[in-house]
Amino acid sequence: MNISRNSSQSAPMQTDVDKRQVAIFAAGCFWGTEEYFRRLPGVLSTTVGYCGGTTPNPTYEQVCSGTSNHAESLRIEFDPAKISYDQLLRHFFRMHDPTQLNRQGADFGTQYRSVIFYQDDEQRVIAEKIIAELSANMIYQKPIVTELVAAMPFYPAEEYHQDYLLKNPGGYCHVDLSLAGKPLE
Secondary structure, three states, X not given: OOEEOOOOOOOOEEOHHHHOEEEEEEEOOHHHHHHHHHOOOOEEEEEEEEEOOOOOOOOHHHHHHOOOOOEEEEEEEEOOOOOOHHHHHHHHHHHOOOOOOOEEOOEEOHHHOXXXXXXXXXXXXXXXXXXXXXXXXXXXXXXXXXXXXXXXXXXXXXXXXXXXXXXXXOOOOOOOHHHHHOOOO
């Protein structure tokens, strides 16, 4: 935690770092998902990893085999004064196809499923509201299959997966990254 000291006080003062919030989403291959969200103002940090499974500290190979039941996921730390959870969810639904069961683009398998891992009841309620709104407005031609799951342990992926598209420009990506720079409708 970052702390600052006031010369007249010996106790540390808490800074805006304490106002950070966390969101965890799964939207297919985590490389493109990370790069999309990394570009949004108000996103403070991103970590790709595995969530939603039963194996502690899974490896990429275990996740890809389908035996751990984890989804490739993204943990986002964000500043709610600059981007709200509602806005993050709207980007989540824009950047992938939430009607595809266990696949995105050319990737298929349960590790590529669409999931919102909500951190508390407030996030759950916001997600339910947006899913209901998108469904009522028939934004998609098929039903939304995104899972809404209470937060589970998140395990960071191996280092070579972190910031993958920054390290490998032109690497595989199922996401239209240009959408990150466009305003939400």
